[in-house]
Amino acid sequence: MTVQRITIDLPDAVFRALVRLAEATDQPVELIVTQSVLSNLPPSIDNAAPDLQAELLRMQALSNGEILAIAQTQVAPERSQRHQELLARNEARSLTSEERQELSALRQAADQLMLRKAYAWSLLRWRGQRIPTLEELPLPQ
């Protein structure tokens, strides 16, 4: 594994805490710092679809409140109802080709929303925010 060396500025209190831990565990402070970085890398966008990657990267610049709003986004009820209606009619095979395209677009939008929501939660966690349990999240209506 090749390595790169950089110099970083740490708040004094953080540095002292790292040094104390290094001394108490008889390890080099550099190793403690490296482990700290490796265990908390920013969420990757590499596995997202290319057309979504730029948008996910832009989320990095948002405030915690703005990211939380994305994480909590729900599909608008009228959109969700339309989606369900088209799915039901698709099952009965009664969609026109325009409606089929509409269903495809709704599905893609829902896919992308779920990805944005997941990425928003992972960003908040990376920033040290508390992530709610599944039960704490509201049920979509």
Place this chain on the structure above:
Amino acid sequence: MTISDTLRRQVIQESNHRCEYCKTPSRVIGMPLVIEHILPKVLGGQDDHENLAASCYGIRSIVFTPDGSQVISGSFDQSVKLWDVETGECLRSIRSATSLGRMNITGVKGLTDTEIAALKALGAIAFNKSESPADEL
């Protein structure tokens, strides 16, 4: 007969608010679960409790072949079945994912990248995806 709101709620409640196919909780999807027929209605499936499953928006349990004569259905018991639309006869039923090899499904349109990837992974598509448009097999 249509599905009553009570039955709809009951099926979703029993799913523990997770898609019965992919197990994704509706709380992280951001959209309510939908009710789907395990045996498609076009094949005589009823609106009975035991034929209903709570599903996320992404599941399409049935796909028609291009000539409309056959239907491929997926079910949360992890079986994939090929049906004759006219007779309602189940032509083929597969449970093991690896047995999908050589089904060689072609001519189906409107699939997402995920569905295509899943079918490829299961061995149901024999050729390289680059040979066809993104949502077409």
